[in-house]
Amino acid sequence: MEYKYEVRGLMDEIGILDEHRSNILGSIWAKGERQTVSDAKEYLEGKLSEGIITEDQLSRLCAVIDDYTIRR
Numbered sequence: 369m370e371y372k373y374e375v376r377g378l379m380d381e382i383g384i385l386d387e388h389r390s391n392i393l394g395s396i397w398a399k400g401e402r403q404t405v406s407d408a409k410e411y412l413e414g415k416l417s418e419g420i421i422t423e424d425q426l427s428r429l430c431a432v433i434d435d436y437t438i439r440r
Contacts, residue, residue: 371436372397378432382425388415396433405437 372393379389392415400408409430415421421429 371432375429375432378428382428384421384425388420392421392429396429400433400437405433408433 375393375396376389379393384392392412395411396408399411412421412426412429416423416426
């Protein structure tokens with residue numbers, strides 16, 4: 369749950385449009401948890417290519433993903 373609060377706050381801080389926030393949050397959470405961290409980052413790169421997020425927003429979101437990644 370801490371992750372979701374942090375990402376929501378970050379999205380507000382970096383200016384991701386409200387209409388995309390829920391979709392992005394849910395998708396990176398699900399992909400990171402059920403698939404791989406690389407899949408979550410690929411999803412974000414797709415949003416970058418669609419023009420939904422910027423390079424800076426991408427790097428900030430990926431940094432949070434990396435912070436919460438548990439390596440085994």
